[in-house]
Amino acid sequence: MSDKEFTLEVLRRILLEGAGADEGVDLDGDILDTDFEELGYESLALLETAGRIEREYGIALDDDVFTDNPTPRGLIAAVNAQMRESLAA
């Protein structure tokens, strides 16, 4: 359980730790609205990323969290919503 906010900074770190980054992609750039697929992450990389987020924040994400939220902005919102939900529960 964590009361931390899930931010773009954390997402960048988790992506790098779990799956690395494509040569042609600048994760430090403005990536909030770029699809994960465009950033070079295939489904397994996203599965690994979801697992790491779940571990770090003690939450459970929907299996289709990346299908519903294909960009960092959407994912960050979904993860933070999930955290609030599990805190309230």
Place this chain on the structure above:
Amino acid sequence: MSARTPRTVVTGIGVATPNGLGVDDFWAATRIGKNAIGRITRFDPSQYPATLAGEIQGFVAEDHLPNRLIPQTDRMTRLALVAADCAFEDAGVRPGDIPEFDMGVVTASTSGGFEFGQNELKKLWSQGSQYVSAYQSFAWFYAVNSGQISIRNGMRGPSGVVVSDQAGGLDAVAQARRQIRKGSKLIFSGGFDASICPWGWVAQLANGRLSTRTEPERAYLPFDADACGYVPGEGGALLILEDAEAARRRGARNVYGEISGYGATFDPKPGSGREPGLRRAIELALADADVAPGQIDVVFADAAGTPGLDREEAEAVTAVFGAGRVPVTAPKTMIGRLYSGAAPVDVVAAVLSMREGLIPPTTNVTLSPEYDIDLVTGQPRTASVRTALVLARGYGGFNSAVVVGAVD
């Protein structure tokens, strides 16, 4: 369709062994018999009965591979991917030069990615299943080297993996040749294994054949009266195989040799009293290459390093060639047995022997008077090598033989 059977030639090499990274380093070390067996440094081996291995030192995957590939690859795959890059460069082919469905990858594997698997199993039992990497789904798998090479280089033609322990290194080359004959233009073949980690080590110890000696020069002594098992090593080689005609048309700068013959057999049931299958594998390979025993200039031996298996191999060679009639060598005495990587490395040594006219030595070994073979020991031997035979046996009864011929 033309009636001719395409000839399969080696046009590019990527090699990584304990005594050399890259063709030039490998050959510079191998031609003079440079030993690379030592006490294991990748983990503390003191609590295990076997403590020696041939380790590759100084390989930093991050210097060669995209960052995206690091979290999803075992050491053996990293070595194989870098070797594949080197082989493409050596062949003067860029991945996009040939249509993607005309290029395939057929490698051999003995262990799969044990080190990666060990790390994930450790997380499973110490932290829980949610800590296991999603990449464990394929990173350990036998076929992963073929898959990763195929993905990285856009090779979507016939591909696969052969699992027959050390014999697999030759079986994969033979399967690649079949695909060339069926019309593929270019097939990557060979094998890589790298399981020098505690889990991999325990698995290897289970076969009861590992040398438990602690002196590197006295631990792996095939065909020696003092033979006492083998020392494992890590690494392997990848070969680019092409249709000879297609290679000629594109002006291939290196045509190292031709894969001209192949034979494979399986041993009879232990205790049956029937002859082991190696002799027949050799005869099948010679017949396939349409060469007589007298035309073979050197044999690269499997060199198991245990007395019973050494005897079987010496007897098979003597039965086919006659006592002392053909030079036999085992450069793997310098680096240990590399499992699926061993025979592809011997194929590389064979074509480089042809190029230089020099047979690399079997190191550390004094030939036992029990064997009637002409083992090249101590010093390399100058010789005109036009045709070479490479032998490989896999645990459980696999025997394979490949004839490699010079190309003018």
